[in-house]
Amino acid sequence: DAKTTQPNSMESNEEEPVHLPCNHSTISGTDYIHWYRQLPSQGPEYVIHGLTSNVNNRMASLAIAEDRKSSTLILHRATLRDAAVYYCILKRTGANNLFFGTGTRLTVIP
Amino acid sequence: NAGVMQNPRHLVRRRGQEARLRCSPMKGHSHVYWYRQLPEEGLKFMVYLQKENIIDESGMPKERFSAEFPKEGPSILRIQQVVRGDSAAYFCASSLGRENTEAFFGQGTRLTVV
Numbered sequence: 372d373a374k375t376t377q378p379n380s381m382e383s384n385e386e387e388p389v390h391l392p393c394n395h396s397t398i399s400g401t402d403y404i405h406w407y408r409q410l411p412s413q414g415p416e417y418v419i420h421g422l423t424s425n426v427n428n429r430m431a432s433l434a435i436a437e438d439r440k441s442s443t444l445i446l447h448r449a450t451l452r453d454a455a456v457y458y459c460i461l462k463r464t465g466a467n468n469l470f471f472g473t474g475t476r477l478t479v480i481p
Numbered sequence: 482n483a484g485v486m487q488n489p490r491h492l493v494r495r496r497g498q499e500a501r502l503r504c505s506p507m508k509g510h511s512h513v514y515w516y517r518q519l520p521e522e523g524l525k526f527m528v529y530l531q532k533e534n535i536i537d538e539s540g541m542p543k544e545r546f547s548a549e550f551p552k553e554g555p556s557i558l559r560i561q562q563v564v565r566g567d568s569a570a571y572f573c574a575s576s577l578g579r580e581n582t583e584a585f586f587g588q589g590t591r592l593t594v595v
Contacts, residue, residue, distance in 0.1 A: 413588060413589075414485075414572045414574075414586030414587050414588050414589050415524065415572070415574075415584075415586045416586065417583035417584065417585070420583070458523070464580060465580075467514075467526075467529045467536060467537040467579065468514060468526035468529060468537065468540070469514075469524075469526070469584065470526070471516075471523040471524040471525070472523055473522075473523050474523065
C-alpha cells in the first residue's frame, strides 16, 4: 500500500475553514485518494475521494496537486461536529481494502 | 435505508470462550469487509467477502479467526478461544462494488476479553 503522511493533530476555530494536508509522494497512476473520518466511538465515515481533478461534495472539497504528490481536504466552515480523526488513504484500482494510517486528529475550538 | 448494522455493540467474553460478531450490510450491498481497531491505533483490514465467498483474508490471524457471509443472513466474524489481546473494536463495512465506491461502516462491536 502506498504511504500517506499527515500531521498528527490540528486545531481550528469554529466556523472557520480548515485545510487538512496529506503527502503521498509515492502515489501511482492508479491510486485514488480517499478521505474518511472517525468521530469518537463511531465507525469511519466516508468524506470524499478523487483521482486527478479537484472534487466538491456537500461535506468537503478535495484539492489535488497537479503532480498528485499531495492533497488537501477542505472543510469550509468547521463545526464542533467535525471534531474527528481524518484519514487520507490511497486506494489502488483492484485493491481489496482501505489502508488506514494514524490520521490527523482535528480539534474544533468553540 | 438502514445503514450497516452490527451487533452486539458491546461483547464481554472470558478467556477461552467464543465470540460471534454479526454484520448486516446495507441493502443491496454484496461486498463486506471486516476491520479491527486496537486501542489508540488505526483500523487494520482483516477480510473481504462477497456473498458466500472469501475474496481476501490476508489480514486475518491464521488461527482462531474465521469469517463467513452466507447467501441468507448477516456476515459473521467468529473468534474461537479468545485471549486478552483480542480485545478491540471490530468494524464491518459494506459497499456496492469493489472499485472506488464509498464504503459504509457500522458502529462497531467492542469486544472485551476478561
